[in-house]
Amino acid sequence: MSIKHKVCLLGASGVGKTSLVRRFVRSMFLEQYRTTVGVVIERKQVRRRGQDVDLVVWDLSGEDEFQHVRTNYVQGASGYLLVVDGTRASTLETARVLQAAVLSVVGPVPFVLALNKVDLIESWDLDRRTFDPLANAAQAVFETSAKTGAGVEDAFGALVEAILAERAAENDARDVR
Amino acid sequence: MTDPFAVFAALGTLVLERTSSGTFRRLGAVPEWCRELSLGGEGELSLDSLPFVEAFLRERREARDPFPASLPVSSEIWTEFDARGDELHLQTTALSVAGAELLLVARADALHDTQQQLLQRARDLRMAHESLAREVEQKDVLVHCIIHDLQGPLNTILGTLSLFEERDLPPEITRLAGTAERAALRERDLIRDILQVFAAEHEALVPAAATPTITVDAVDVVNEAVSFVEPTAKARGIRIAVDLVRDESLQVLGDRSRLLRVVSNLLENGLRHARERVAISLSHDVSWARLTVEDDGQGVSSDVAEHLFEKFARTGGSRGGTGLGLYFCRITVERWGGAIGHEVPEGGGARFWVRLRRDGHGEATRGR
Numbered sequence: 001m002s003i004k005h006k007v008c009l010l011g012a013s014g015v016g017k018t019s020l021v022r023r024f025v026r027s028m029f030l031e032q033y034r035t036t037v038g039v040v041i042e043r044k045q046v047r048r049r050g051q052d053v054d055l056v057v058w059d060l061s062g063e064d065e066f067q068h069v070r071t072n073y074v075q076g077a078s079g080y081l082l083v084v085d086g087t088r089a090s091t092l093e094t095a096r097v098l099q100a101a102v103l104s105v106v107g108p109v110p111f112v113l114a115l116n117k118v119d120l121i122e123s124w125d126l127d128r129r130t131f132d133p134l135a136n137a138a139q140a141v142f143e144t145s146a147k148t149g150a151g152v153e154d155a156f157g158a159l160v161e162a163i164l165a166e167r168a169a170e171n172d173a174r175d176v177r
Numbered sequence: 178m179t180d181p182f183a184v185f186a187a188l189g190t191l192v193l194e195r196t197s198s199g200t201f202r203r204l205g206a207v208p209e210w211c212r213e214l215s216l217g218g219e220g221e222l223s224l225d226s227l228p229f230v231e232a233f234l235r236e237r238r239e240a241r242d243p244f245p246a247s248l249p250v251s252s253e254i255w256t257e258f259d260a261r262g263d264e265l266h267l268q269t270t271a272l273s274v275a276g277a278e279l280l281l282v283a284r285a286d287a288l289h290d291t292q293q294q295l296l297q298r299a300r301d302l303r304m305a306h307e308s309l310a311r312e313v314e315q316k317d318v319l320v321h322c323i324i325h326d327l328q329g330p331l332n333t334i335l336g337t338l339s340l341f342e343e344r345d346l347p348p349e350i351t352r353l354a355g356t357a358e359r360a361a362l363r364e365r366d367l368i369r370d371i372l373q374v375f376a377a378e379h380e381a382l383v384p385a386a387a388t389p390t391i392t393v394d395a396v397d398v399v400n401e402a403v404s405f406v407e408p409t410a411k412a413r414g415i416r417i418a419v420d421l422v423r424d425e426s427l428q429v430l431g432d433r434s435r436l437l438r439v440v441s442n443l444l445e446n447g448l449r450h451a452r453e454r455v456a457i458s459l460s461h462d463v464s465w466a467r468l469t470v471e472d473d474g475q476g477v478s479s480d481v482a483e484h485l486f487e488k489f490a491r492t493g494g495s496r497g498g499t500g501l502g503l504y505f506c507r508i509t510v511e512r513w514g515g516a517i518g519h520e521v522p523e524g525g526g527a528r529f530w531v532r533l534r535r536d537g538h539g540e541a542t543r544g545r
Contacts, residue, residue, distance in 0.1 A: 013300050014300060030349075037253075056228055066299045072232065
């Protein structure tokens with residue numbers, strides 16, 4: 001028997017959320033940037049801790065002046081992947097704002113910080129000190145590349161692990177009571 | 178009579194009715210795309226398989242009228258994938274008809290494509306703009322470094338040329354050394370202007386809230402700026418008329434060294450173009466201080482006036498400066514919530530005015 005978990009991808013527009021999902025679910029990468037309208041829902045089954053986990057992945061349209069992320073969509077999520085484009089420092093601030101907004105909607109559910117586009121690391125514009133506070137709040141931080149696949153499985157895997165660990169802890173606490 | 182639900186199905190719309198227990202049941206035939214998402218069949222439909230519709234319903238439940246009888250409410254577009262991996266763009270609408278609470282789930286490919294094209298265009302343009310801005314910034318830094326490094330050798334040249342004045346050299350050599358020294362001084366002015374513009378542009382990128390609310394005495398600054406340019410004015414036979422407010426001081430928002438540069442730039446500009454006279458005045462009302470610098474030169478032609486405060490604009494003629502002075506003045510005073518402009522005085526010539534916020538008085542609005 002499998003268990004179902006909703007996970008969301010959040011971040012500024014153009015950070016590569018859809019590409020990360022496509023790489024994770026379909027092992028594909030499209031060179032051309034194609035912006036997301038509204039929400040794209042993908043599904044993937046993974047096996048962790050000896051059980052099948054059905055992931056319902058909500059890829060939300062990026063936050064920017066043209067479209068705002070509707071944080072209501074995050075309701076019911078077991079966790080989320082917060083994506084930053086390493087080549088654009090401004091996307092870190094967007095991630096910080098989104099994380100605070102999501103926290104107020106779903107509470108402290110696990111999230112993983114993905115510093116994306118590591119294949120372009122020579123063009124990175126991030127200062128480690130600036131993302132440390134967000135990194136400290138995250139369950140884990142991964143440098144990822146949807147293009148090469150680097151870190152993608154690990155980032156999603158860590159998110160699923162964190163979700164399962166939290167659920168296990170909740171169950172243990174319930175059993176004790 | 179034609180089954181209306183068959184029409185909906187043919188149009189690609191799934192019709193769901195809310196039951197008294199709060200679940201949803203399919204009405205009539207289901208469209209083809211439902212089968213591709215394993216939503217075929219009849220009767221009750223678990224919204225587990227349509228999580229976006231669940232989220233939309235949750236949002237609707239928080240509304241005063243979740244299923245409006247008039248003006249149906251539609252969701253954003255969302256995308257699912259069929260078994261072949263093809264995208265299905267869908268949209269949900271909530272409405273009430275004759276007491277029945279309905280959800281219509283329909284294909285929204287055309288709307289998706291239109292929205293997608295618009296968003297794509299807007300975001301592509303913004304990313305291109307960001308990328309260009311980064312490139313320009315990198316080049317600016319490089320140019321800044323080069324210009325900064327030119328200062329050293331230029332000062333050596335100026336120092337060497339000044340030594341010529343102390344020697345008893347043939348008149349021709351003295352004349353040539355004088356020409357070289359004037360050229361070097363012009364280059365030094367250019368470097369100074371460029372470096373000031375770099376600094377002011379960098380400051381302009383800092384959010385306005387971070388602007389220090391420091392103040393400076395405008396009367397004091399004007400007097401100092403006049404004393405700087407008086408020798409040049411005398412050498413050119415130009416009189417500087419100073420008309421300051423009676424107050425001994427007039428505190429305005431701004432940084433002393435920058436305001437001194439602004440006033441000096443305007444005075445130097447006036448001296449470059451004046452025939453006989455440059456007038457500088459300072460006045461104020463409750464909220465604002467107004468500084469004007471006027472010259473009796475040829476004035477500024479209307480085509481030049483349009484671009485006076487842009488980067489590398491020239492006030493005209495061979496006596497033009499670096500084309501950065503007025504630009505520096507604009508970005509500097511705007512940074513302080515002030516404004517700058519040009520007008521034609523009644524008797525001809527050119528008048529430049531600057532408005533500066535008085536300490537604790539002016540609102541952060543711009544204007545004359």
